Amino acid sequence: MNIEILRDRPFSEGSGVIGYPELPRLIDRKYLGSNPDAFQNLLPRIFDHLSELSGYYPGFDEWLNKKVLPGLMSGERSILLEYRRGDLSGLAIVKDDESEQKLCCLRVLPPYQGTGVGLKLFERSFEVLNNDSPLLSIAEEQLVVFRKIFQYYGFEFAKIYPDYYRPFKAELSFNGLIESDSSFSLLKPSTGFQLPKFRKSTHG
Missing domain, CATH: 3.40.630 (Aminopeptidase)
Structure with missing residues (x-):
């Protein structure tokens, strides 16, 4: 129904x-x-x-x-x-x-x-x-908005999915995978997007 x-x-x-x-x-x-x-x-x-x-x-x-x-x-x-x-x-x-x-x-x-x-x-x-590290994903444009928050909580970047929801735009997953298909890789998409580099936060 x-x-x-x-x-x-x-x-x-x-x-x-x-x-x-x-x-x-x-x-x-x-x-x-x-x-x-x-x-x-x-x-x-x-x-x-x-x-x-x-x-x-x-x-x-x-x-x-x-x-x-x-x-x-x-x-x-x-x-x-x-x-x-x-x-x-x-x-x-x-x-x-x-x-x-x-x-x-x-x-x-x-x-x-x-x-x-x-x-x-x-x-x-x-x-x-x-769970203080749940799975989540964001559009590549939102990384600048969430970067500091993700770093504060120590979220771990997991994988980038080019063209996942929209052509020429990537989706980024954190704390796990949203898609286990091996055809998705960590290659940078053609938009010039840079992979995030986080350090573990001291947030307890």
């Missing part, structure tokens, strides 16, 4: 309360079981805040509807939300199943970038997964 997320009632940043009786910090199977109306009233508004990431990942909306939503219902995925003064400031999606523990995506809303929201979401993701 395919369940589609409806997006007919988006909410704007800085709007305060997001049109729901309470502001949950974690949306998972337990929360949805107790709040079934969240499928229509809350999740569409949350998913809208992830739309900026679709530029890096073609088919992102389909992934939300066909992977994230069923994963929330099965218990293998959770959404973490952060707020500042009652406004949504950032959110992350994590996956925890028998095959992998993964930080699937993380977004800090523009007004709150550089305020520590991202670090808070990383820390909370580690707690939910019970």
Whole structure:
């Protein structure tokens, strides 16, 4: 059964309360079981805040509807939300199943970038997964944004995947592999992208 997320009632940043009786910090199977109306009233508004990431990942909306939503219902995925003064400031999606523990995506809303929201979401993701080095991947353009954070946490660069999601653009994995196919290599893509060189952080 395919369940589609409806997006007919988006909410704007800085709007305060997001049109729901309470502001949950974690949306998972337990929360949805107790709040079934969240499928229509809350999740569409949350998913809208992830739309900026679709530029890096073609088919992102389909992934939300066909992977994230069923994963929330099965218990293998959770959404973490952060707020500042009652406004949504950032959110992350994590996956925890028998095959992998993964930080699937993380977004800090523009007004709150550089305020520590991202670090808070990383820390909370580690707690939910019970793992401080979960698998994750980023588009090559995002390396400049995440480099210091990844270094702080001692994330280990694992592999580069040229043309993985988009032609002539690479996807970088950390703390593990997103694709075990040996046809993917550590060769630099033709865009001139440089492989990251991290040192282990002293972060405990």
